[in-house]
Amino acid sequence: MAARRPDVPRATADPPAVRRALIAIALTFLALFLFIPLIAVFAEALGKGVGQYFAAITSSESLAAIRLTLMTAAIAVPLNVSFGLTAAWAIARFEFPGKQLLITVIDLPFSVSPVIAGMLFVLLLGIRTPIGGWLDDHNVRIIFAEPGIVLATIFVTFPFAARELIPIMQSVGSEEEQAAIVLGASGWQSFLRVTIPNVKWGLLYGMVLCNSRAMGEFGAVSVVSGHIRGHTNTMPLYVEILYNDYQFAAAFAVSSLLTMLAVATLVAKYFLERRVAPQVRLAAENQDVMEAAA
Amino acid sequence: MKRHRVLPGFGLTIGWTMFYLSIVVLVPLSTIFLKATSLSWTEFCVDVLAPRTIAAYKLSFGASTAGAFVDSIFGFVVAWTLVRYEFPLRRLVDVLIDLPFALPTSVAGITLTALYAENGWLGRWFTPFGLKVAFTPLGITVAMAFVGLPFIVRTIQPVLEDLEPEYEEAAATLGAGRLQTFRRVIFPTLLPALLTGFALAFARALGEYGSVVFISGNMPFRTEVVPLLIMSKLEQFDYPGATAIAVVMLAISFTILLGINGLQKWAGRRLMAS
Numbered sequence: 425m426a427a428r429r430p431d432v433p434r435a436t437a438d439p440p441a442v443r444r445a446l447i448a449i450a451l452t453f454l455a456l457f458l459f460i461p462l463i464a465v466f467a468e469a470l471g472k473g474v475g476q477y478f479a480a481i482t483s484s485e486s487l488a489a490i491r492l493t494l495m496t497a498a499i500a501v502p503l504n505v506s507f508g509l510t511a512a513w514a515i516a517r518f519e520f521p522g523k524q525l526l527i528t529v530i531d532l533p534f535s536v537s538p539v540i541a542g543m544l545f546v547l548l549l550g551i552r553t554p555i556g557g558w559l560d561d562h563n564v565r566i567i568f569a570e571p572g573i574v575l576a577t578i579f580v581t582f583p584f585a586a587r588e589l590i591p592i593m594q595s596v597g598s599e600e601e602q603a604a605i606v607l608g609a610s611g612w613q614s615f616l617r618v619t620i621p622n623v624k625w626g627l628l629y630g631m632v633l634c635n636s637r638a639m640g641e642f643g644a645v646s647v648v649s650g651h652i653r654g655h656t657n658t659m660p661l662y663v664e665i666l667y668n669d670y671q672f673a674a675a676f677a678v679s680s681l682l683t684m685l686a687v688a689t690l691v692a693k694y695f696l697e698r699r700v701a702p703q704v705r706l707a708a709e710n711q712d713v714m715e716a717a718a
Numbered sequence: 719m720k721r722h723r724v725l726p727g728f729g730l731t732i733g734w735t736m737f738y739l740s741i742v743v744l745v746p747l748s749t750i751f752l753k754a755t756s757l758s759w760t761e762f763c764v765d766v767l768a769p770r771t772i773a774a775y776k777l778s779f780g781a782s783t784a785g786a787f788v789d790s791i792f793g794f795v796v797a798w799t800l801v802r803y804e805f806p807l808r809r810l811v812d813v814l815i816d817l818p819f820a821l822p823t824s825v826a827g828i829t830l831t832a833l834y835a836e837n838g839w840l841g842r843w844f845t846p847f848g849l850k851v852a853f854t855p856l857g858i859t860v861a862m863a864f865v866g867l868p869f870i871v872r873t874i875q876p877v878l879e880d881l882e883p884e885y886e887e888a889a890a891t892l893g894a895g896r897l898q899t900f901r902r903v904i905f906p907t908l909l910p911a912l913l914t915g916f917a918l919a920f921a922r923a924l925g926e927y928g929s930v931v932f933i934s935g936n937m938p939f940r941t942e943v944v945p946l947l948i949m950s951k952l953e954q955f956d957y958p959g960a961t962a963i964a965v966v967m968l969a970i971s972f973t974i975l976l977g978i979n980g981l982q983k984w985a986g987r988r989l990m991a992s
Contacts, residue, residue, distance in 0.1 A: 436883055436886040436887055436890055436896075436899075438802070438896060439896070442896075443803055446795055446798060446799050446803070447799050447803055447805050449792070449795050450792070450795045450796045450798075450799040450800075451799075451805075451811070453792045453795070453796065454796060454811060454814070454815075456840065457792075457863075457864060457867065458814055458815070458817050458818070458867075459814070460833065460839065460840065461826070461829045461830060461833060461864075462814075462817065464829050464832060464833055464839060465825065465829050468829075468832055503738075507734070507735065507738045507739075507742075510730075510731040510734045510735050510738075511731070511735040511739075513727060513731045514728060514731040514732040514735050517725050517727075517728070518725075518728045518732070520728075520732065526735075526739075528975075528979070529739065529743070529744075530739065530743075531975075532743055532747070532972075532975075533743060535921060535925075535971040535972060535974065535975045536747075536925070536968065536971065537924070537925025537926075537927065537944075537945050537948075537964075537967060537971065538823075538925065538926075538927050538928070538945070539925075539927045539945040539948050539949050539952075539964075540750070540925070540945075540948065540964045540967060540968060543750070543948065543952060543960060543961075543964060544746035544747060544749060544750055545746060546952065546957075547746075547749050547750055547753050547957065547961065548745070548746050548749045550957075552957075578742055579742055579743065579746065582742055582743060598725060601725055602724050602725065605724055605725065605726070606724065611725075611726035611727050614725075615727070636819075636820050639822070640820075640821070640822030640823070640825075641822070642822055642823045642824040642927070642928035643823065643927035643928050643945065646927070646928075646949075647949065647952060659822075660822045660823070660824040660825070660928070661824070663822075663824045663825060663828060664824050664828075664932075667828045667932065672828075672832070675828055676828070676829075676832075679822075679824075679825040679828065679829070682821070682822045682825050683821060683825060685820075686817065686820035686821045686822070686825075687820075689820045690813050690814065690816055690817065690820050691813070693813075693816065693820075694813045
């Protein structure tokens with residue numbers, strides 16, 4: 425973040441009235457748009473008392489949903505983070521044709537509507553498809569079952585780790601790794617002892633973002649879940665079921681857990697961004713200097 | 719880049735990257751296009767040009783545009799105040815901007831619905847004016863503006879931070895008023911970022927499902943956006959119909975993505991030139 429300039433020359437400072445008006449507009453808008461919803465979740469959750477609140481989040485169905493959400497994230501996040509690491513290594517350390525295209529393609533899942541993302545897996549692995557039919561003959565169900573939820577989650581969270589790690593790996597440069605190799609380290613040793621420590625904040629940042637979306641994804645898992653109550657519900661799906669069942673307080677109680685996760689994610693994001701951003705920025709500046717010198 | 723040759727692992731990492739990318743993204747994505755080619759041209763058109771589909775597209779485009787427009791105006795003001803002014807709790811406000819990114823969409827959906835229902839905290843202020851927000855296109859716009867806001871703020875913010883004061887100083891020295899400086903110097907510099915943010919917010923709103931499904935009411939022809947229409951076709955096992963509409967939707971999304979890439983290149987060139 426650029427340094428604030430409290431001593432801005434007068435000619436380029438906005439008149440105090442304008443300044444106050446703009447701050448008022450911004451804060452009013454944000455209050456209505458972000459802060460009130462944030463408070464409303466907890467107000468609605470506790471509307472029927474603390475006893476009801478804890479009863480709602482500790483019901484067996486709620487616990488099943490929490491378990492499935494945690495399990496889904498526990499599979500999707502490590503897979504996508506390890507993909508992010510390998511993709512970043514290949515892209516940041518080597519030159520090959522089609523690199524720019526690869527980076528664009530990695531981002532594709534971001535521009536696919538969640539409903540369509542879920543639908544892809546129904547079309548690929550649903551019971552009426554060749555693969556799905558064959559699997560069904562062998563008593564393996566993917567769509568309308570947990571594996572489908574995991575697959576859809578992997579799809580929608582696919583780019584998160586990679587898009588954080590690629591620029592960081594590029595910015596850190598490979599000099600230290602080359603030194604390690606030249607001094608006799610194996611590829612693995614260099615990776616574990618040099619690369620990972622160098623990109624650790626970016627790695628953690630990617631993990632946090634990936635996890636937040638994995639636990640919160642709704643549209644894509646909604647398509648592949650089949651809404652089997654207490655069986656294939658993640659927390660966001662369970663929120664919908666409770667809400668459609670007119671159990672508003674319970675719906676908001678489960679929502680409050682997800683909201684706490686969201687707030688925790690924002691806090692983590694704040695601290696990690698402060699470590700990651702200067703790293704990337706510094707490297708970008710160094711690169712500019714090198715290019716200018718060349 | 720010969721010096722990189724000393725590093726091992728290219729074959730292994732690019733191999734795993736391509737393999738994983740293929741099974742997670744490329745194969746599923748190609749399935750839908752394959753499925754679409756199995757439809758006859760008439761089948762395809764019947765679904766894509768059905769009045770209900772057209773109504774859904776109109777609503778989706780209209781509400782997404784309106785939502786992204788609202789975000790552009792207020793997002794601009796928010797980014798401006800966050801970068802230029804000092805006020806209490808500025809840091810906290812800055813952190814909370816990303817809430818719509820982090821909040822699961824179903825939570826956002828039920829919360830906005832509760833708030834904007836006729837007797838809700840915010841909805842009750844509209845009732846005396848005969849305005850209904852929840853279960854109308856207005857509610858859909860609100861939900862879309864909610865999910866799109868961080869895109870605008872976060873694309874404008876860094877450009878505004880990097881804006882050197884020299885240009886503004888020069889403009890002021892040459893006799894420009896503050897408003898003139900804003901209009902002729904600052905705004906043109908921020909325009910590419912604003913357009914990029916608009917496109918990102920629009921694209922997100924177009925595909926949005928969770929935040930919209932609760933507040934929209936899902937009435938065909940009136941409050942049914944495209945992702946909801948696809949969902950209802952899937953629930954009726956009308957896979958060909960869902961495929962036809964989804965392919966059009968994907969084509970639009972990818973076109974927007976290309977547009978955004980183009981915008982960013984343009985913005986990059988402008989920055990280099992200045």
